[in-house]
Amino acid sequence: MNFTINKTIFYNALQIVSHAISPNSPQPQLRGLLINAENDSLVITGSDADISIRKKIVKDEKNMLNIIEEGSILIESRYLLEIVRKIDNEYINVEIIDGALTKFSGSSAVFKINGMNPMDYPNINFSKPESFINLPVSVLQEIIEQTAFAASIKETRPVLTGVNFRFNDGKLVCTGTDSFRLARKVIPFESDASFNVTIPAKGLNEVKSSVLQNSDSSVELYMDARKAQFINEDTIIQTKLLDGAFPETDRLIPKEFLYTMNISRSDLISAIDRTTFIKTENMAIVRLQCSRDEVILSNKSQEIGESRETLAAQFEGDDLDISFSGSYVIEAARSLKGPQLKIGFTGEMKPFVIFSEGDDSVLQLVLPVKTYN
Amino acid sequence: MNFTINKTIFYNALQIVSHAISPNSPQPQLRGLLINAENDSLVITGSDADISIRKKIVKDEKNMLNIIEEGSILIESRYLLEIVRKIDNEYINVEIIDGALTKFSGSSAVFKINGMNPMDYPNINFSKPESFINLPVSVLQEIIEQTAFAASIKETRPVLTGVNFRFNDGKLVCTGTDSFRLARKVIPFESDASFNVTIPAKGLNEVKSSVLQNSDSSVELYMDARKAQFINEDTIIQTKLLDGAFPETDRLIPKEFLYTMNISRSDLISAIDRTTFIKTENMAIVRLQCSRDEVILSNKSQEIGESRETLAAQFEGDDLDISFSGSYVIEAARSLKGPQLKIGFTGEMKPFVIFSEGDDSVLQLVLPVKTYN
Numbered sequence: 001m002n003f004t005i006n007k008t009i010f011y012n013a014l015q016i017v018s019h020a021i022s023p024n025s026p027q028p029q030l031r032g033l034l035i036n037a038e039n040d041s042l043v044i045t046g047s048d049a050d051i052s053i054r055k056k057i058v059k060d061e062k063n064m065l066n067i068i069e070e071g072s073i074l075i076e077s078r079y080l081l082e083i084v085r086k087i088d089n090e091y092i093n094v095e096i097i098d099g100a101l102t103k104f105s106g107s108s109a110v111f112k113i114n115g116m117n118p119m120d121y122p123n124i125n126f127s128k129p130e131s132f133i134n135l136p137v138s139v140l141q142e143i144i145e146q147t148a149f150a151a152s153i154k155e156t157r158p159v160l161t162g163v164n165f166r167f168n169d170g171k172l173v174c175t176g177t178d179s180f181r182l183a184r185k186v187i188p189f190e191s192d193a194s195f196n197v198t199i200p201a202k203g204l205n206e207v208k209s210s211v212l213q214n215s216d217s218s219v220e221l222y223m224d225a226r227k228a229q230f231i232n233e234d235t236i237i238q239t240k241l242l243d244g245a246f247p248e249t250d251r252l253i254p255k256e257f258l259y260t261m262n263i264s265r266s267d268l269i270s271a272i273d274r275t276t277f278i279k280t281e282n283m284a285i286v287r288l289q290c291s292r293d294e295v296i297l298s299n300k301s302q303e304i305g306e307s308r309e310t311l312a313a314q315f316e317g318d319d320l321d322i323s324f325s326g327s328y329v330i331e332a333a334r335s336l337k338g339p340q341l342k343i344g345f346t347g348e349m350k351p352f353v354i355f356s357e358g359d360d361s362v363l364q365l366v367l368p369v370k371t372y373n
Numbered sequence: 374m375n376f377t378i379n380k381t382i383f384y385n386a387l388q389i390v391s392h393a394i395s396p397n398s399p400q401p402q403l404r405g406l407l408i409n410a411e412n413d414s415l416v417i418t419g420s421d422a423d424i425s426i427r428k429k430i431v432k433d434e435k436n437m438l439n440i441i442e443e444g445s446i447l448i449e450s451r452y453l454l455e456i457v458r459k460i461d462n463e464y465i466n467v468e469i470i471d472g473a474l475t476k477f478s479g480s481s482a483v484f485k486i487n488g489m490n491p492m493d494y495p496n497i498n499f500s501k502p503e504s505f506i507n508l509p510v511s512v513l514q515e516i517i518e519q520t521a522f523a524a525s526i527k528e529t530r531p532v533l534t535g536v537n538f539r540f541n542d543g544k545l546v547c548t549g550t551d552s553f554r555l556a557r558k559v560i561p562f563e564s565d566a567s568f569n570v571t572i573p574a575k576g577l578n579e580v581k582s583s584v585l586q587n588s589d590s591s592v593e594l595y596m597d598a599r600k601a602q603f604i605n606e607d608t609i610i611q612t613k614l615l616d617g618a619f620p621e622t623d624r625l626i627p628k629e630f631l632y633t634m635n636i637s638r639s640d641l642i643s644a645i646d647r648t649t650f651i652k653t654e655n656m657a658i659v660r661l662q663c664s665r666d667e668v669i670l671s672n673k674s675q676e677i678g679e680s681r682e683t684l685a686a687q688f689e690g691d692d693l694d695i696s697f698s699g700s701y702v703i704e705a706a707r708s709l710k711g712p713q714l715k716i717g718f719t720g721e722m723k724p725f726v727i728f729s730e731g732d733d734s735v736l737q738l739v740l741p742v743k744t745y746n
Binding site for chain 2: 078079082083086087088101108109110114271274275277303304305307308310
């Protein structure tokens with residue numbers, strides 16, 4: 001194998017693909033990036049067995065790809081990234097000189113690096129599942145930002161570490177929950193497809209940071225019972241799905257509210273953020289005392305002290321006294337976009353729902369916390 | 374105690390003083406900042422027992438300090454910083470309401486925090502030693518940047534964890550060494566003072582990040598056998614000195630060279646930086662093969678591979694083959710300022726010296742490493 005390519009374009013591609021790599025994988029092949037040079041294009045593959053990314057670079061006037069000899073190499077990802085990033089020329093030449101020993105040349109600098117045998121790289125099946133939908137990059141980005149943070153980080157119920165994507169009746173419903181809070185985004189949608197899968201939140205976050213870079217383009221999302229595959233231009237990222245039934249959450253979400261509150265999103269975030277250093281058992285449990293006259297946010301810990309402030313909020317309903325995790329409500333409020341929030345309550349020990357005023361597509365549900373004030 | 378002050382000015386002062394704090398100190402008082410309000414000024418003190426900082430804020434039109442009642446409080450540093458940074462007003466009021474319970478008020482937000490008894494704060498002696506010199510902030514900054522990094526980070530020889538400041542014969546000589554490399558800065562200076570002390574590098578780095586913010590001003594450096602005290606405007610930082618004799622290093626520094634090399638500083642840094650990922654036993658040992666015709670930088674590891682590049686350098690002397698720690702030479706070169714370096718060698722197993730061309734005040738000495746190429 002022997003090819004020359006523009007350093008910056010090559011580096012950016014390697015960096016995207018390396019998102020799939022676990023640099024400390026016990027399997028040395030999975031610490032590597034596989035590069036295939038054939039038919040006037042490079043195909044770069046990286047994987048940690050759960051998530052795999054493949055990116056193709058087709059020869060053009062910008063990348064100036066010149067394949068002198070076809071072939072493939074497998075090189076430890078971190079060495080490859082270091083060399084290509086720092087090489088002393090606008091172009092880099094990559095050549096196998098002996099077995100897996102690969103030479104990288106810039107202007108004066110030359111590296112000869114011990115690669116691995118590409119034949120030992122696991123066979124990753126990038127075949128496309130049949131069912132698919134097409135989403136603008138900006139929409140997929142919003143789905144991930146507004147739901148993935150609410151997934152569980154504990155492995156006790158593995159299915160909760162993912163975001164459920166359910167599509168039927170012309171609606172794509174995306175739900176993340178760790179059983180203490182829930183995030184839901186609903187996109188109306190025309191398609192013949194029908195699916196109900198749970199995609200690991202980790203995979204979605206990799207999708208966001210690797211393929212969703214050009215927000216003007218669109219993403220094809222292919223799914224079957226085993227994997228989800230995202231295709232954007234010349235990049236494919238696929239992740240295995242989570243097994244097990246995602247909990248039925250529809251009935252948990254109240255549709256009508258006995259109490260409602262309207263508040264500026266940034267005011268709510270600042271007020272809670274001011275008080276989260278006051279922790280009890282490592283959690284900031286914030287208390288909201290609402291009446292038509294006044295909404296008071298307070299927090300108290302035996303050890304540290306207490307805080308109290310009046311919020312500039314409009315509250316409708318009977319008096320309400322409710323406590324919750326400050327960081328859950330901050331994360332929920334941060335994920336919603338608009339300037340104004342509406343919060344709907346149904347009772348002091350019942351889940352409450354946070355909406356962005358003027359955006360029906362997304363809701364954030366939070367369970368209150370029992371306190372003994 | 375009861376005072377009101379501009380939030381931003383108060384926060385900046387607290388942040389400077391908190392540099393002295395070890396947030397996880399086993400002694401709760403030392404996790405706190407002590408604030409004394411008297412005579413139209415606030416005095417803020419923080420300490421980890423080795424390093425202590427005291428900053429005074431005198432009432433003026435910018436800080437709008439208004440002391441309604443004199444007194445003192447001792448509050449855990451991280452709570453104080455959180456509250457003052459995030460308070461919902463341009464001004465903050467601080468008031469003792471009961472014993473050590475202290476109230477912080479902004480516009481709507483109110484915090485009542487459990488403080489500690491100021492009487493329990495250790496008595497820190499901020500008296501000025503007699504011997505002192507006066508340095509421009511920019512000069513002290515350069516001394517610290519060019520010497521402190523070369524001090525040892527291992528506690529095996531405690532005196533090497535500091536920078537030696539020796540003043541006599543009209544010269545201030547500052548030396549840092551970990552016994553594998555040495556950094557020396559010499560400042561010609563008029564003063565009657567005479568001293569030879571070793572200041573912990575940690576303390577110097579705190580001086581740099583806390584008091585050396587206004588580079589137009591000057592610093593008074595007071596010293597006796599036990600402590601060094603730096604005074605800049607309204608800030609005092611003092612550190613205990615390291616015991617033990619600092620090694621005699623003058624004779625280690627060659628004055629004449631058998632071989633010399635001239636090279637662009639950025640070229641040398643880039644060339645070494647490109648190859649430091651090739652490590653043997655976790656160290657990048659770089660080899661320089663010099664002749665009048667060519668200077669070659671190379672690096673080799675059994676496991677990873679090798680690199681080789683020709684440097685655009687002018688070399689004078691017989692052929693020379695020398696190996697050294699890449700990161701030591703990068704750190705030395707980074708600390709020197711000018712565009713062009715001169716490196717003087719006296720032999721393949723003898724220390725070599727890196728100068729910044731046109732700046733005689735500073736030198737960096739590095740010991741070569743024996744290799745079996």
